[in-house]
Amino acid sequence: MRLLLSLVVPGLLLGAWQLNSVVGVFSPIQLPPPSAVLAAATELVERGELWLHVAISTQRVLIGFTLGAALGLAFGALLGLSRLADALLMTTIGALRAVPSLAWVPLLILWMKIGEDSKVTLIVIGAFFPVFTTLFLALRHVDRQLVEAGRAFGLRGVRLLTTVLLPAVVPAIFSGLRLGLAQAWLFLVAAELIASSLGLGFLLVDSSSNGRTDRIFLAIILLAVLGKTTDALLGVTERWAVRRWT
Amino acid sequence: MTALLTPGGTHAPHHNQALGLRFSRLGRSFGSPEGKRIVLQDVSLDVRAGEILAILGTSGCGKSTLLRTAAGLDAPDSGQVLIDGDPVRGIDERCAVAFQEPRLLPWHTLRANVAIGLPRSASASTGKAKVLELLELVGLDPFAALRPREVSGGMAQRASLARALARDPGVLLLDEPFGALDALTRIRMQDLLLDIHRVRPTTVLLVTHDVDEALLLADRILVLGRGSADTQEGSSILELIAVPGVRPHDRNSADLGALRSTLLSMLGVTGR
Ligand SMILES: Nc1ncnc2c1ncn2[C@@H]1O[C@H](COP(=O)(O)OP(=O)(O)OP(=O)(O)O)[C@@H](O)[C@H]1O
Ligand SMILES: [Mg+2]
Numbered sequence: 416m417r418l419l420l421s422l423v424v425p426g427l428l429l430g431a432w433q434l435n436s437v438v439g440v441f442s443p444i445q446l447p448p449p450s451a452v453l454a455a456a457t458e459l460v461e462r463g464e465l466w467l468h469v470a471i472s473t474q475r476v477l478i479g480f481t482l483g484a485a486l487g488l489a490f491g492a493l494l495g496l497s498r499l500a501d502a503l504l505m506t507t508i509g510a511l512r513a514v515p516s517l518a519w520v521p522l523l524i525l526w527m528k529i530g531e532d533s534k535v536t537l538i539v540i541g542a543f544f545p546v547f548t549t550l551f552l553a554l555r556h557v558d559r560q561l562v563e564a565g566r567a568f569g570l571r572g573v574r575l576l577t578t579v580l581l582p583a584v585v586p587a588i589f590s591g592l593r594l595g596l597a598q599a600w601l602f603l604v605a606a607e608l609i610a611s612s613l614g615l616g617f618l619l620v621d622s623s624s625n626g627r628t629d630r631i632f633l634a635i636i637l638l639a640v641l642g643k644t645t646d647a648l649l650g651v652t653e654r655w656a657v658r659r660w661t
Numbered sequence: 662m663t664a665l666l667t668p669g670g671t672h673a674p675h676h677n678q679a680l681g682l683r684f685s686r687l688g689r690s691f692g693s694p695e696g697k698r699i700v701l702q703d704v705s706l707d708v709r710a711g712e713i714l715a716i717l718g719t720s721g722c723g724k725s726t727l728l729r730t731a732a733g734l735d736a737p738d739s740g741q742v743l744i745d746g747d748p749v750r751g752i753d754e755r756c757a758v759a760f761q762e763p764r765l766l767p768w769h770t771l772r773a774n775v776a777i778g779l780p781r782s783a784s785a786s787t788g789k790a791k792v793l794e795l796l797e798l799v800g801l802d803p804f805a806a807l808r809p810r811e812v813s814g815g816m817a818q819r820a821s822l823a824r825a826l827a828r829d830p831g832v833l834l835l836d837e838p839f840g841a842l843d844a845l846t847r848i849r850m851q852d853l854l855l856d857i858h859r860v861r862p863t864t865v866l867l868v869t870h871d872v873d874e875a876l877l878l879a880d881r882i883l884v885l886g887r888g889s890a891d892t893q894e895g896s897s898i899l900e901l902i903a904v905p906g907v908r909p910h911d912r913n914s915a916d917l918g919a920l921r922s923t924l925l926s927m928l929g930v931t932g933r
Binding site for chain 2: 560561563564565566567568569570578579582583660661
């Protein structure tokens with residue numbers, strides 16, 4: 416039922432889109448009909464290119480997100496749990512966070528050339544900060560009275576972490592991860608727009624310079640589907656973790 | 662009758678001895694933007710092993726602070742707390758606290774919350790049995806599988822009491838443990854405390870704002886408060902009164918009636 420309801424609006428949009436090709440409010444150059452987009456997809460699939468674009472983009476996001484999220488969790492936990500680490504590192508991390516992430520692009524290209532490394536690194540940076548910030552703040556805001564109660568009953572170290580702190584921040588960890596994942600896709604497109612020869616971002620620039628609006632739409636739709644799918648997978652993990660920990 | 666209330670019950674090996682406790686010239690103040698605020702000042706007191714000491718005092722006079730120093734959750738600025746002759750340094754394993762708020766972990770069931778109180782030495786099977794017994798004793802066995810947000814405030818408070826009891830501590834620190842209970846449940850829990858104490862004597866510091874409760878349960882009553890209206894001064898021991906007779910004290914006896922008036926007037930209530 417929920418699934419059906421959630422499909423109502425996309426269905427209506429598709430209908431309106433199809434209708435446009437009949438009524439002609441926008442020209443086919445501005446808004447090609449769904450059938451044209453489908454044809455573009457079939458063509459790229461037959462040439463074996465579409466799969467390459469999708470695979471490389473997904474791979475970049477998965478690697479970049481995994482590394483960025485892992486670093487975000489590690490640093491978020493470190494600074495959230497240790498006042499010393501906080502005092503030592505927060506100013507630096509805060510300053511790095513203040514740099515608009517795209518400002519790193521020239522430097523990354525200079526250091527790592529226009530290869531996979533520079534793109535993945537940009538995605539790592541994009542995924543890192545939301546995860547880091549949400550976990551850090553959540554750990555700082557764990558109910559002090561609960562922590563004290565835990566300590567009063569002899570919990571410390573790892574046991575305090577797993578019994579009190581971790582369950583308290585599980586929901587925050589997942590909102591951080593989901594934000595980080597969205598950022599990862601954002602930075603993927605940025606990285607591929609700037610310099611690449613493969614990937615959905617490349618498909619966007621390439622189609623744009625060739626005037627292939629149908630392919631632009633295809634790329635956008637694929638990005639939406641991929642983004643939504645990865646987010647849904649994370650959502651499933653979240654439900655499992657919330658059941659397990661809280 | 663359950664094993665907890667039977668002398669030499671199944672859990673006897675884990676039972677800690679009641680331990681004596683001494684506050685020695687204890688002082689505690691808190692810094693605030695307006696300067697230092699002295700809360701406790703020169704509190705010296707010996708609590709005998711196995712004694713039930715009730716602590717009375719007006720709100721904000723430092724009762725919870727006193728308990729927190731005994732548990733090692735708070736360090737005094739001056740003086741020290743000794744349990745069984747050893748100074749308390751940091752969180753003390755010989756104590757168990759039932760906080761003024763229930764402070765249950767919201768993601769655990771009541772059963773799991775009570776189990777957190779079990780001493781480290783308890784084996785899994787005896788621990789489980791003990792948790793079940795305690796839940797039964799505080800009347801929560803039908804609700805053992807519920808989460809704290811699914812139960813009432815009074816039920817949460819009873820779970821918090823059970824968690825402290827699960828520890829079998831040498832010193833039991835209870836901060837208004839019956840505050841959120843209705844009159845009937847309160848009486849049942851007061852009886853329960855005395856029953857458990859009879860079978861497994863432990864030293865109890867019981868903070869309460871209820872004079873009758875103090876008279877009913879305590880061997881001695883400590884009245885904490887400021888000696889004068891001078892707000893610069895911290896709370897100290899205003900009075901330490903031994904309650905005559907054996908527990909549970911009959912609050913209708915003439916002796917206690919007089920004591921009750923004295924205590925009430927000391928707390929600033931007159932004509933009752
Ligand atoms: N961590 C703290 N920081 C600053 N002030 C504190 C702190 N803990 C307690 N106080 C102050 O110490 C005083 C005594 O507090 P305490 O909680 O011990 O009172 P209480 O006697 O338990 O009161 P109540 O009956 O209302 O529970 C209060 O004025 C309170 O503001
Ligand atoms: Mg208090």
